[in-house]
Amino acid sequence: MxxxxxxxxxxxxxxxxxxxxxxxxxxxxxxxxxxxxxxxxxxxxxxxxxxxxxxxxxxxxxxxxxxxxxxxxxxxxxxxxxxxxxxxxxxxxxxxxxxxxxxxxxxxxxxxxxxxxxxxxxxxxxxxxxxxxxxxxxxxxxxxxxxxxxxxxxxxxxxxxxxxAQEQVQQQLCPKWGGSWAEMDAFAQDATQAAPEGAHNGVLVADALYEHLLLDGGNRDKLLRNKDNRQRLAEAADRSVLHPAFERTFGWVAVANSFALMLCLVKDWGRAKRVFEIAGPWVTEHPWHLVGDPVAKFARYRGRAAGSRWRRPW
Missing domain, CATH: 1.25.40.10 (Tetratricopeptide repeat domain)
Incomplete structure (x- = not known):
């Protein structure tokens, strides 16, 4: 890097x-x-x-x-x-x-x-x-x-x-607004798979994991070690932000930041490193406020990703 x-x-x-x-x-x-x-x-x-x-x-x-x-x-x-x-x-x-x-x-x-x-x-x-x-x-x-x-x-x-619009529906499907985790996760997965390769829509999967961590933080370790969660996140990243067709059109910075943190939290350092390279110097409040000061945490995780050797998460 x-x-x-x-x-x-x-x-x-x-x-x-x-x-x-x-x-x-x-x-x-x-x-x-x-x-x-x-x-x-x-x-x-x-x-x-x-x-x-x-x-x-x-x-x-x-x-x-x-x-x-x-x-x-x-x-x-x-x-x-x-x-x-x-x-x-x-x-x-x-x-x-x-x-x-x-x-x-x-x-x-x-x-x-x-x-x-x-x-x-x-x-x-x-x-x-x-x-x-x-x-x-x-x-x-x-x-x-x-x-x-x-x-x-x-x-x-x-x-x-x-x-x-899909982001608003995903919020509606959260348990805090009367939905369920199963509905929210299914919507994120379906919308990601339906969108063209390289589209920003894969961020719905990253943001779904964010919602789990925000509202069910007591199960954080279980959520981050969950094989299905890690697999869905990796596939969504490969289909969107890490796909060769990914474009820096309006909103791309938010997409890169969401994937960067979530990939770090599941310890998928290889993909995280590549996403940080795409994100460049741009830091967003969401989702970094989940773990502390956005700029400090972005810098810390970016450095850790840059210095890591690729290995299978967990």
Whole structure:
């Protein structure tokens, strides 16, 4: 491995389109926003909308959408801003640690977002980003698995491998949102195998293991030693981030970081080393916050992977 470049704890720095959209939004330059987002397609477009929309000026987005209710981009950005604000009220705490007052405000804001998004879908049913954000409101409003799957079917009909939507479904299938480990793992595996080789979708398998470790940490050693977990992770890495067709399209940094940590935790050092080489200096908060300070842990595990000799995990 070549000498390590200084680490950069800013995923957006690897994706300049995020800054372009945020600058354009701050300047209220809708033409520039539309042009920049328009360079992305499919799941990459939805990811850019989600990353940029969370900090956008709500009043400006409302004015843009009022001028053109059929503008799916304005609706998706506004929906993202509203759901971001709602989750800030709820926080990421477990439900038992969220007060009744917080839940009331959380649900009220999500209902407002849902009403706007329903209207947006009626105007522009072919925009997967709007449907994707409706998956977020569906989870927060706890409308049930059947409704979430109905909404996902609408996205899949437009784009069968739409990763941002699949990530939302995977969250819904976690036990913390009424699903089960078996459902979540099966969805991640099926989506990975269905996607083209080299696609980013394999990260669903890495993130499934992350969810297991986050919510079932007491069984950490058992989870990491589990032969099926290790095999699924290795196969997903080979099919996505380590495949020759893997592209550094929007979101690739998050994919590389998720695989890097999970491969290290299962002690698949050979694959981890190769993923770190792909990741370069880019460090993301997720999933590294699971094990401590992201930059420190990234550097530590990268060094360990670089100095290891390949051997079969465990």
């Amino acid at each position: 070549p000498p390590a470049a200084p680490l950069v704890f800013d995923e957006n720095a690897a994706h300049p389109d995020v800054w372009e959209v945020r600058v354009a939004l701050a300047a209220k330059d809708w033409a520039a926003v539309t042009a920049t987002v328009g360079r992305q397609h499919g799941g990459a477009r939805t990811q850019l909308i989600r990353w940029a929309g969370g900090t956008a000026d709500r009043a400006f987005l409302e004015s843009v959408r009022a001028a053109d209710p059929a503008d799916g981009l304005a609706a998706a950005l506004l929906g993202q801003r509203m759901t971001t604000d709602a989750w800030a009220i709820r926080t990421r705490n477990l439900a038992r640690d969220v007060s009744p007052a917080q839940f009331r405000r959380f649900h009220a804001m999500l209902r407002e977002a849902e009403e706007m998004l329903v209207d947006a879908v009626a105007h522009n049913p072919a925009d997967p980003a709007v449907w994707c954000i409706r998956l977020i409101t569906a989870r927060g409003l706890e409308v049930g698995q059947a409704e979430v799957r109905r909404r996902y079917a609408a996205v899949a009909a437009l784009d069968p491998h739409h990763l941002p």
